[in-house]
Amino acid sequence: MTNTQTGGSDQAQAKADQRRIVVDAAGAATNYSNSCHVASTKEEIVLNFGLNQVWDQGQADLRVQVTNRIILSPFAAKRLALLLGAVVQQYERQFGVLDHTGPTAASSSSAGKGSARMAANDGDSAP
Numbered sequence: 575m576t577n578t579q580t581g582g583s584d585q586a587q588a589k590a591d592q593r594r595i596v597v598d599a600a601g602a603a604t605n606y607s608n609s610c611h612v613a614s615t616k617e618e619i620v621l622n623f624g625l626n627q628v629w630d631q632g633q634a635d636l637r638v639q640v641t642n643r644i645i646l647s648p649f650a651a652k653r654l655a656l657l658l659g660a661v662v663q664q665y666e667r668q669f670g671v672l673d674h675t676g677p678t679a680a681s682s683s684s685a686g687k688g689s690a691r692m693a694a695n696d697g698d699s700a701p
Contacts, residue, residue: 605641605642607623607624607625607641607642608625609623609624609625609626610622610623610624614648614651617647618645618647619645619646619651620643620644620645620646621644621645621646622640622642622643623640623642623643624638624639624640624641624642625639625641626638
């Protein structure tokens with residue numbers, strides 16, 4: 575094999591490693607969410623996004639209308655967590671640190687052996 579052939583295959587490999595991701599959002603729906611509930615099992619992580627339309631802190635029940643459900647493998651969920659962390663860090667560098675100690679709802683409860691649940695609601699608190 576000559577240097578020319580080796581260089582050509584190296585360039586082809588480099589080009590293959592630099593593939594672009596083209597996002598086609600033509601058929602995508604856009605939804606607003608102020609609530610995210612997370613459930614997990616050994617095989618999957620489920621994200622339920624929705625709208626909390628109850629703003630009265632004195633109400634006993636917090637009713638959330640789920641608008642979107644995303645089911646991820648644990649590996650995809652970890653990549654998403656890392657990506658979100660990086661995006662929040664970039665946001666905070668540009669706009670200032672976010673105070674996450676204010677009123678929020680976060681709870682965890684067991685949903686059976688091998689599963690976990692967490693919830694986060696923007697701007698409201700659970701009893």
